[in-house]
Amino acid sequence: xxxxxxxxxxxxxxxxxxxxxxxxxxxxxxxxxxxxxxxxxxxxxxxxxxxxxxxxxxxxxxxxxxxxxxxxxxxxxxxxxxxxxxxxxxxxxxxxxxxxxxxxxxxxxxxxxxxxxxxxxxxxxxxxxxxxxxxxxxxxxxxxxxxxxxxxxxxxxxxxxxxxxxxxxxxxxxxxxxxxxxxxxxxxxxxxxxxxxxxxxxxxxxxxxxxxxxxxxxxxxxxxxxxxxxxxxxxxxxxxxxxxxxxxxxxxxxxxxxxxxxxxx
Numbered sequence: 001x002x003x004x005x006x007x008x009x010x011x012x013x014x015x016x017x018x019x020x021x022x023x024x025x026x027x028x029x030x031x032x033x034x035x036x037x038x039x040x041x042x043x044x045x046x047x048x049x050x051x052x053x054x055x056x057x058x059x060x061x062x063x064x065x066x067x068x069x070x071x072x073x074x075x076x077x078x079x080x081x082x083x084x085x086x087x088x089x090x091x092x093x094x095x096x097x098x099x100x101x102x103x104x105x106x107x108x109x110x111x112x113x114x115x116x117x118x119x120x121x122x123x124x125x126x127x128x129x130x131x132x133x134x135x136x137x138x139x140x141x142x143x144x145x146x147x148x149x150x151x152x153x154x155x156x157x158x159x160x161x162x163x164x165x166x167x168x169x170x171x172x173x174x175x176x177x178x179x180x181x182x183x184x185x186x187x188x189x190x191x192x193x194x195x196x197x198x199x200x201x202x203x204x205x206x207x208x209x210x211x212x213x214x215x216x217x218x219x220x221x222x223x224x225x226x227x228x229x230x231x232x233x234x235x236x237x238x239x240x241x242x243x244x245x246x247x248x249x250x251x252x253x254x255x256x257x258x259x260x261x262x263x264x265x
Contacts, residue, residue: 024111026120033124037094040101046090053082054136058143062150070152073162075140077228080166083132087170088177091125092190095181095255099262114260122178122252129174133167165227172224176248182255185262198247220247 038044057079061070098104111117148154177194184190198221205215205222215222216239223243226236 026116026123029111029116029120030123030127033094033120034127036097037090037124037128040093040097043090043093043097046086046093050083050086050132051135053086054079054139057082058139062143062146062152065152067147067152070144070147071155071157072140072144073155073158075143075147076137076158076166077162079136079140079143080133080170080228083129083136084170084173087129087132087174088180088194089191090128091174091177092181092194093187094121094125095178095259096185096187096190098259099185100187115256118182118256118259122175125174125178126171129170130167133170161232162228165232169224169227172220172244172248175252176220179248179251179255182259183251184255185258217242218246219243 036043038047058075061075061078065074098107107117108114144152144154144156180190180194181187184193198219202215202219202221205211205219216236217223220240220243223236223239226232227240232240
């Protein structure tokens with residue numbers, strides 16, 4: 001008598017659970033954006049020129065400045081002028097390079113949430129503005145030491161309000177550049193508009209008598225002048241807030257919306 005055995009089918013191996021890739025941390029995104037600011041030749045040279053210009057302003061003040069003017073505050077205030085002009089250009093290139101260098105497809109594929117990528121660009125811009133201030137402060141300190149050895153005033157006193165307002169001014173112009181870059185998404189156009197539009201508006205408000213009364217509210221250049229003096233009144237803060245909303249907040253919001261909705265090709 002033979003016994004037939006029925007083979008038992010082997011249980012299917014459990015399917016491997018697919019691990020969802022972790023989202024890239026915001027800190028890492030910001031570091032990537034910081035690196036990208038110096039990856040291009042134009043961005044790298046802008047950073048180099050900002051540093052050299054800070055040194056040049058200290059040399060100018062040491063050679064041609066009067067002894068009472070050779071103080072740490074004067075060195076710092078004068079030294080921040082080049083970066084206040086060049087930092088916004090770096091911010092423009094940060095926003096427009098995604099489209100001009102055709103890296104938007106890679107960026108937004110790795111980071112599908114475009115809002116996070118744009119927020120990282122803004123954070124990187126703020127960090128660069130702070131870093132530029134620190135570097136300029138170091139150059140100003142060196143210049144003040146040399147001034148003390150050559151007969152200058154060499155005073156180290158600087159009101160905390162002045163220091164804070166200098167930093168605020170650098171951050172604001174950087175954000176303004178980022179806003180114009182995101183809004184126009186074309187490097188040459190954004191740079192031209194950034195410099196030309198506020199200049200034309202300043203000329204109009206000074207030339208047309210009817211606009212002179214509103215220039216403090218609508219002209220960011222005029223509204224930001226008292227920042228380096230450390231004596232901002234409540235009215236001047238109101239002027240600065242309104243002008244900043246027009247020239248910084250509005251381009252930033254519109255530029256962000258455009259970057260989030262633009263088709264990546």
